[in-house]
Each structure stands twice: as C-alpha cells, then as structure tokens.
Amino acid sequence: MIYQGKQKIWSDYQKEIPDDHWFYVRSCIRQNFFPASEKYFLGICRDMLGKDIYETEHHTTCGGIAYHSDTIPQETAMTIVARQFALMTEAGYENLVASCITSFGNYTETLETWHEFPELEERIRENLWKACRREFKKPRYVAHASDLIYKFRGEIAARAKYQLVDRESGEPLRVVEHIGCHYSKMFPHKGVGGAEYPCVLSGMAEAWGGKVIDYPERRHCCGFGFRQYLVKANRGYSVSNTHKKFESMEPFHPDLIITNCPGCPYFLDRWQYVISEMTGKTYGENGYGIPVLTYEELAGLVLGIDPWDLGLQIHQVAVEPLLNKMGVPYDPETKYLGLDRKDIMKPGLPTFLKCC
Amino acid sequence: MAKKLRKKYISSGPMPVPKWENVLVVGAGIAGLEAASQLLSLGYKVTLIDKASYAGGHVASWHKLFPDRTDASSVITGLLSSIAGATLLLSTEILSVHRLGEGFAVVLSGGETLYFKAILLATGFSLFPAEKKEEYGYGVYNQVITNSDLEQWFNEGNDPRINDRKISSVGFVHCVGSRDIKAGNPQCSKVCCITAVKQAIEIKQHFPDAEVWCFYMDLRLFGKKYEDFYISAQKDYGIHFIRGRVSEVSEAIDGEVIVKAEDTLNGRPVKIKLSLLVLMAGIISRNDIQPLAEDLSVMMDSDGFLLSRDNITGITRSQRPGIFYAGTCTGPKTIPESLAEARSAAIDIHNYLRGL
Amino acid sequence: MIPFGFSLSPSSVTDLDKVDTRRYRELLRLEPGAATCIGCGSCSATCTSSAWTGMSVRKVILGLQRGRDVEVDAMLRGCMLCGKCTMVCPRGINTRNLILAAMRISKEDGK
Numbered sequence: 001m002i003y004q005g006k007q008k009i010w011s012d013y014q015k016e017i018p019d020d021h022w023f024y025v026r027s028c029i030r031q032n033f034f035p036a037s038e039k040y041f042l043g044i045c046r047d048m049l050g051k052d053i054y055e056t057e058h059h060t061t062c063g064g065i066a067y068h069s070d071t072i073p074q075e076t077a078m079t080i081v082a083r084q085f086a087l088m089t090e091a092g093y094e095n096l097v098a099s100c101i102t103s104f105g106n107y108t109e110t111l112e113t114w115h116e117f118p119e120l121e122e123r124i125r126e127n128l129w130k131a132c133r134r135e136f137k138k139p140r141y142v143a144h145a146s147d148l149i150y151k152f153r154g155e156i157a158a159r160a161k162y163q164l165v166d167r168e169s170g171e172p173l174r175v176v177e178h179i180g181c182h183y184s185k186m187f188p189h190k191g192v193g194g195a196e197y198p199c200v201l202s203g204m205a206e207a208w209g210g211k212v213i214d215y216p217e218r219r220h221c222c223g224f225g226f227r228q229y230l231v232k233a234n235r236g237y238s239v240s241n242t243h244k245k246f247e248s249m250e251p252f253h254p255d256l257i258i259t260n261c262p263g264c265p266y267f268l269d270r271w272q273y274v275i276s277e278m279t280g281k282t283y284g285e286n287g288y289g290i291p292v293l294t295y296e297e298l299a300g301l302v303l304g305i306d307p308w309d310l311g312l313q314i315h316q317v318a319v320e321p322l323l324n325k326m327g328v329p330y331d332p333e334t335k336y337l338g339l340d341r342k343d344i345m346k347p348g349l350p351t352f353l354k355c356c
Numbered sequence: 357m358a359k360k361l362r363k364k365y366i367s368s369g370p371m372p373v374p375k376w377e378n379v380l381v382v383g384a385g386i387a388g389l390e391a392a393s394q395l396l397s398l399g400y401k402v403t404l405i406d407k408a409s410y411a412g413g414h415v416a417s418w419h420k421l422f423p424d425r426t427d428a429s430s431v432i433t434g435l436l437s438s439i440a441g442a443t444l445l446l447s448t449e450i451l452s453v454h455r456l457g458e459g460f461a462v463v464l465s466g467g468e469t470l471y472f473k474a475i476l477l478a479t480g481f482s483l484f485p486a487e488k489k490e491e492y493g494y495g496v497y498n499q500v501i502t503n504s505d506l507e508q509w510f511n512e513g514n515d516p517r518i519n520d521r522k523i524s525s526v527g528f529v530h531c532v533g534s535r536d537i538k539a540g541n542p543q544c545s546k547v548c549c550i551t552a553v554k555q556a557i558e559i560k561q562h563f564p565d566a567e568v569w570c571f572y573m574d575l576r577l578f579g580k581k582y583e584d585f586y587i588s589a590q591k592d593y594g595i596h597f598i599r600g601r602v603s604e605v606s607e608a609i610d611g612e613v614i615v616k617a618e619d620t621l622n623g624r625p626v627k628i629k630l631s632l633l634v635l636m637a638g639i640i641s642r643n644d645i646q647p648l649a650e651d652l653s654v655m656m657d658s659d660g661f662l663l664s665r666d667n668i669t670g671i672t673r674s675q676r677p678g679i680f681y682a683g684t685c686t687g688p689k690t691i692p693e694s695l696a697e698a699r700s701a702a703i704d705i706h707n708y709l710r711g712l
Numbered sequence: 713m714i715p716f717g718f719s720l721s722p723s724s725v726t727d728l729d730k731v732d733t734r735r736y737r738e739l740l741r742l743e744p745g746a747a748t749c750i751g752c753g754s755c756s757a758t759c760t761s762s763a764w765t766g767m768s769v770r771k772v773i774l775g776l777q778r779g780r781d782v783e784v785d786a787m788l789r790g791c792m793l794c795g796k797c798t799m800v801c802p803r804g805i806n807t808r809n810l811i812l813a814a815m816r817i818s819k820e821d822g823k
Contacts, residue, residue: 001498
C-alpha cells in the first residue's frame with residue numbers, strides 16, 4: 001500500500017463543503033435503528049460548534065426506498081425531492097445536508113438528471129405546482145451529514161475525551177470503514193475521496209486515532225441492496241454478501257466498523273447474529289461480534305457522551321468490548337434503562353453470538 | 357497503356373531535385389528518425405527536433421521488441437546512424453509557426469527562427485496514465501506496475517516492486533485505458549495484446565516457477581508471426597489466458613493483490629491472488645498536441661489523434677499543404693507500421709516539394 | 713437452526729488459488745496440445761453427441777483447468793469418439809487422444 005497514492009486520488013475528489021447554514025433532512029429509518037445518531041449530529045454541529053442547522057417538521061421521506069425497490073417511478077421520486085427543495089427555499093436556505101445516504105444519492109441523482117435533461121426539471125416544477133402549489137430553487141450545495149462531520153473531524157479531535165486507541169496496548173484501533181453505495185458510487189466526484197478509495201470515514205477514523213483496514217472486499221455492498229433484502233425470497237443474497245465481507249475482513253481482526261449509511265450499519269450489525277445462527281461463526285474476539293457504529297455514534301463516543309445515551313444498547317452486536325478498549329466508562333446496570341429510567345427490557349440472547 | 361506510360365516517363369527524364377529545401381521533422385522517435393533518414397537520402401536538408409533530451413521516443417526505453425525479441429536499442433542505434441547529415445536538436449520545442457509564402461517560419465525554444473518548406477509531424481503518442489483506472493490501484497498498491505515499468509525493469513533490473521518480493525504469480529491486464537469509452541479512449545491500442553504475450557513469456561523466463569495469467573477482452577494479434585508467438589506462450593510457457601476484463605484489484609493481508617474478473621468462457625466469476633500485476637497501458641493521443649495543432653492549423657480527429665486528409669489513401673497528409681504526418685501521431689501503430697509510414701511520408705514530401 | 717426462511721447462498725466464484733488442477737496437468741503430460749485450445753468452440757459445434765449429452769471438448773479442457781471434474785466426467789461419457797472434432801480444430805489438437813487421456817485420468821481417479 002502506497003499511502004501517498006491514495007492521498008493523490010483523494011486530492012482529485014475534494015468537494016466544497018460550506019461551513020455553515022444548512023437545511024437538514026432526516027432519514028426515514030435511522031431514528032429507529034440508531035435512535036440518537038441524528039440527535040447527536042445536531043448536538044455536535046449546533047450546540048458544540050455553534051452552526052446554523054435548520055430542520056422542519058414538514059419534511060417527508062425522499063422516496064428513495066420506494067424508488068430503489070422499483071415501486072415508484074423516477075418522476076414521482078423527483079417530485080418528492082422537488083418538494084424538499086421547496087421547503088428549503090421557503091426556509092431561506094441554499095445548502096442541503098441529508099442524514100441518509102440514499103437521500104443524498106437521490107438528491108444528487110435528481111440534480112444531475114435535471115442538469116442533463118432540463119426539460120425534465122421543467123416538468124417536475126409543473127408537477128410540484130399542480131400537486132401542492134410550491135416552487136423551489138435548487139440547492140447550491142448538497143452534502144451528506146458525514147461530509148460535515150468529516151469537515152469538522154479536527155474540531156471533534158481537539159475536544160476528544162477518548163481516542164480510537166487500545167488503552168492497554170497503546171495501539172490504534174483497527175477500523176473498517178464502510179461507505180454506503182449511494183454516497184459516491186453513482187457520482188464519484190460528489191463524495192469526499194471518490195468511489196474507489198473514499199476518505200470521508202477513513203479521514204474521521206484517522207483523525208480520532210484509529211487505523212483504517214484496507215481489506216479486499218472493502219468496496220463490496222453491505223448486503224442490503226434494497227430488493228435483495230426487501231423481497232424475502234432474495235434475502236439469502238443479502239446475508240451472503242454480508243457474509244462475504246466478514247470473511248474478507250476477519251483476518252485483519254477489526255475492532256470496529258464505522259458506516260455512513262442507514263442500511264449498512266443495520267445489516268452489518270444484525271446479519272452478524274443471523275450468520276452466527278446459520279453457521280455458528282462469530283467475527284469478533286471471544287465469541288463477540290464486531291461492533292458497528294454510525295459516524296455520529298463514533299463521534300459521540302470520542303467526545304465522551306454516555307454510550308447508553310447514544311443508543312448503543314439498541315445494537316445487536318455488543319459494544320462493550322470496544323468501550324473497554326477505548327476506556328469509555330459505562331454502567332452495565334443502566335444499559336437497558338431508557339431516558340426516563342424506564343425499563344426498556346432486555347433482549348433475548350442468541351445461541352452463539354456473545355452479547356453481554 | 358503501360359508502354360505509353362513508360363515512354364512518357366522516360367522521355368520526361370529525371371526531375372530536378374530541389375536539394376536546397378529545408379524540412380522540419382517534429383519528433384525524434386522511430387518515425388521521425390526514419391523519415392529524416394529517407395529525406396536526407398532524397399537530398400533535403402533536415403532539421404529534427406524533439407522535446408525530450410534523447411532521441412528514440414518510447415522505443416528508447418523499451419527492452420525487446422515483438423515478435424523476434426529484437427533489442428530495442430539496436431533499432432534506435434541503427435536509425436541514429438542513418439541521420440548523420442541531419443541537424444538534431446534535442447530538448448527543443450516549437451514556440452510558434454507562421455506561414456511565409458509556400459513555407460513556414462518556425463521559432464524554436466532555443467531562440468532561433470528557421471525557415472522550412474515542409475513540416476513532418478512525427479510527434480508520437482502518450483501512454484495511458486494507468487492511475488486513471490483507479491479500480492486497478494496503480495500508484496496505490498505496490499504490486500501493480502505498467503507494461504512500461506516492466507520494460508524498464510527488464511532493462512535496468514532495479515524496481516523494488518519486483519525485486520523486493522517473491523514472484524510466484526503474475527497477471528497481465530490487457531486493454532488498460534484502451535477500448536474504454538469511459539476513459540475517453542474508444543480506440544484499440546493494437547500493440548498491447550502482443551506486448552502482453554511477449555512480456556508474459558519474458559516474465560516466465562525470469563521466474564520459471566511463477567504462474568502467469570493474461571486477462572483479455574479479445575486477443576487482437578494481427579501481425580506477422582504474432583499467432584506463433586501466442587501458441588508458443590500457451591504451449592511452451594504454459595501461460596494461462598482468461599477471457600474476461602479485470603474488474604477490481606485489492607490488497608490481501610499477506611501483501612499480494614486479489615484480482616477479480618469473469619472467466620467468460622466458463623461463465624463464472626474468478627478471483628486470484630497475484631504477487632505482481634502488470635497493466636497494459638494503451639497508446640493514447642498526446643495530451644500536449646493541441647497547442648501545436650492549433651499553431652499549425654491542423655485538425656484533430658474525434659479520437660484525439662491528428663486528423664489525416666484520408667484514412668485510407670492519405671494517412672500521411674494533413675489537410676494543410678506542406679504539413680505531413682508519420683507514425684503514432686495519427687493513431688496506434690506497431691514499429692514496422694510507423695517505419696513504413698515514415699518512408700511513405702518522406703516520398704509524399706518529396707512529391708509535394710517537387711510540385712511547388 | 714432458527715428457520716429464517718432463507719440461507720447463505722453458495723458462491724459461484726472460482727478461486728483460482730484453490731482449484732485442484734492435478735488432472736489438467738496430467739492431461740497436458742498425455743496431450744500437450746490441450747494447452748493451445750483457444751476456446752473457439754468448433755469442436756462443440758460439430759460434435760455428434762453435444763446436443764444430446766452436453767459433450768464439448770472445449771468445456772472438457774476448461775473444466776479440467778478449473779477443477780470441475782464431476783461435470784467433465786459426465787460430459788466425457790457422452791463422447792462417441794467419432795473424431796469430427798479432430799477434423800475441425802484450427803489448432804490441430806489431437807482431440808481423440810485428448811478425450812481418451814481425459815477418460816483414462818478419470819478412470820484412474822475411480823470416479
């Protein structure tokens with residue numbers, strides 16, 4: 001591996017990320033899977049760094065899941081996107097930041113499509129006007145929330161309470177970074193670092209003390225693939241793809257996986273349980289799995305936020321081995337207590353995957 | 357008819373040759389050298405310039421030439437000995453050109469302004485920058501080199517990417533940046549298939565125990581004795597040929613590279629670990645040719661190479677009187693083709709000057 | 713196991729590092745011409761039994777190169793040794809000898 005070679009490629013794929021004033025659009029599913037990720041994204045950007053990030057309750061789904069599972073046509077998806085742009089325009093913003101990779105891909109794809117086919121943009125404007133009497137300006141910049149955290153990685157590192165370093169050995173933690181396919185595989189120039197060697201997550205991991213693992217199936221899909229998972233008959237392909245990734249990363253003994261997509265961490269996390277039930281195999285140390293975190297969760301841990309406030313107890317794979325390595329304190333007794341100290345109940349235990 | 361023609365030719369007698377005319381040959385690669393030599397023997401004063409500090413162009417850095425494994429250096433030495441009467445200006449570029457009467461006033465980077473009656477462009481080609489195919493990891497993985505790097509190693513033997521590891525398996529990727537619309541080069545580079553076969557045999561001679569694999573889209577081996585060379589590679593050297601384009605390259609934990617392709621004849625994907633991967637970077641048009649072309653008012657073809665008056669009967673003629681082409685400035689060519697074209701261009705220039 | 717209703721799919725990838733090519737190497741010893749196959753398919757196109765049995769000299773050679781011994785054995789059983797493939801092979805491979813050699817190797821393997 002020639003690190004300078006990667007840096008050279010990265011320098012070709014630097015996108016402009018404005019410093020402030022963002023219109024934030026949430027993900028449909030992340031608040032269920034990773035309940036505190038979006039909260040702490042706002043916490044980091046607004047409260048810690050004092051940025052202006054606006055969101056509105058009128059925002060809806062971007063239609064990405066329906067679009068990518070072939071249940072709505074592109075024209076419908078683009079009209080939904082146009083409505084979000086209208087909300088942004090009405091609120092007086094020009095920079096759009098999406099929490100979800102598929103939304104980011106959807107917004108980018110829509111803008112690129114309009115760029116190539118301006119007549120389509122006109123038709124969508126007409127559709128939107130007929131549907132809800134709204135008008136919009138196109139955003140000047142579209143970013144994914146991980147782009148912002150990447151941009152602010154230095155500020156986060158400067159305030160870090162914990163490092164991605166094994167407290168006992170002093171060695172950097174081995175980090176697998178997994179980029180959502182819709183981040184830069186469609187439009188390499190829209191992602192930090194391009195499609196082959198994206199650096200949006202590796203940049204965070206390195207800034208916070210970790211060491212990124214370059215394993216052979218690094219570019220491979222997490223296994224979600226929309227129709228692969230959504231149609232039950234295809235679900236075997238979904239888990240097989242995830243299995244392929246784990247088999248490939250296993251020899252590198254990763255300490256954690258960091259992701260920037262709603263689907264990837266979900267599947268990389270939950271499928272570890274399914275694979276263990278199917279094959280009896282686990283991929284972490286001592287029967288545990290490999291903890292899978294969103295970039296906001298990882299930023300939160302680094303900044304010293306309580307792991308249970310970050311919602312890490314919702315993960316299938318136990319995060320305790322990672323917390324122990326980083327030296328992050330946690331109270332096992334409060335793991336399954338909600339914010340109001342209400343018992344949220346302990347989950348059942350898998351056959352093979354050690355969970356606590 | 358034939359008799360009549362012959363009579364006419366004889367009766368008109370030999371035409372007087374204008375021996376005082378100056379001809380400028382741009383590019384001292386094999387085509388430029390050969391054309392200069394022919395023009396000299398026809399009685400012209402020849403000035404031969406090259407941007408590089410050495411003569412011989414790409415061939416000068418090559419080791420052996422297909423199909424007879426001729427020494428590249430012997431070809432250059434032979435050509436250089438035949439241009440003894442020419443003015444050879446190395447490290448010299450054209451600064452500007454002005455049409456003056458029937459000729460050209462040319463300002464050279466050395467500061468001198470010279471007058472020429474005809475200009476021959478033998479400006480050659482660029483090798484496709486292999487790092488542009490990011491998925492192959494040239495410049496990112498130590499195990500990935502180009503055809504040109506390998507020739508240099510055959511010549512000098514000091515490339516750590518080859519010397520510092522045990523070479524047990526070697527792959528050749530055909531068509532890197534050739535026949536690749538996305539890379540901007542739809543043209544076939546013509547010489548890479550046979551070069552890959554040649555280099556595969558040479559690698560096998562250096563490392564007899566290594567398994568050698570060629571990954572090709574089509575094998576385009578068209579020249580004299582090329583097929584014999586191919587059969588010998590299969591039969592005498594046991595080189596494996598897989599019909600399938602390499603899709604991506606990644607690094608394995610043991611420092612080898614993992615290559616993925618489809619074994620299309622078998623209808624299945626394949627993967628293999630290799631200690632060395634050689635990318636057959638193709639012939640593309642020179643990226644710096646445009647300013648010169650504009651200065652001379654010659655046009656470029658849709659493939660970026662210089663536009664000939666006619667691709668069948670007038671390949672050595674530009675659309676401007678007094679400006680001629682030879683060699684790979686009009687498209688990928690083998691060495692014998694370039695040499696033949698250089699001779700043809702010399703005759704073309706001779707006829708042109710005689711008719712002025 | 714928990715009845716998920718789906719399972720891990722077997723991979724179709726040929727891992728060239730793990731393929732057992734012992735049979736192919738033995739074939740090369742008995743019929744070196746096998747190495748010069750260019751996969752043109754003339755042999756299969758002209759084969760008397762191909763349409764009924766799936767026999768294909770091209771696929772026999774490729775199958776042995778990729779360690780697909782079971783499929784090769786099934787194909788070989790379809791050959792009637794008529795020799796038409798020998799007549800059409802542009803590389804002049806002695807396909808009769810090749811087939812007999814492949815059958816002998818297969819028989820010695822006891823498969």
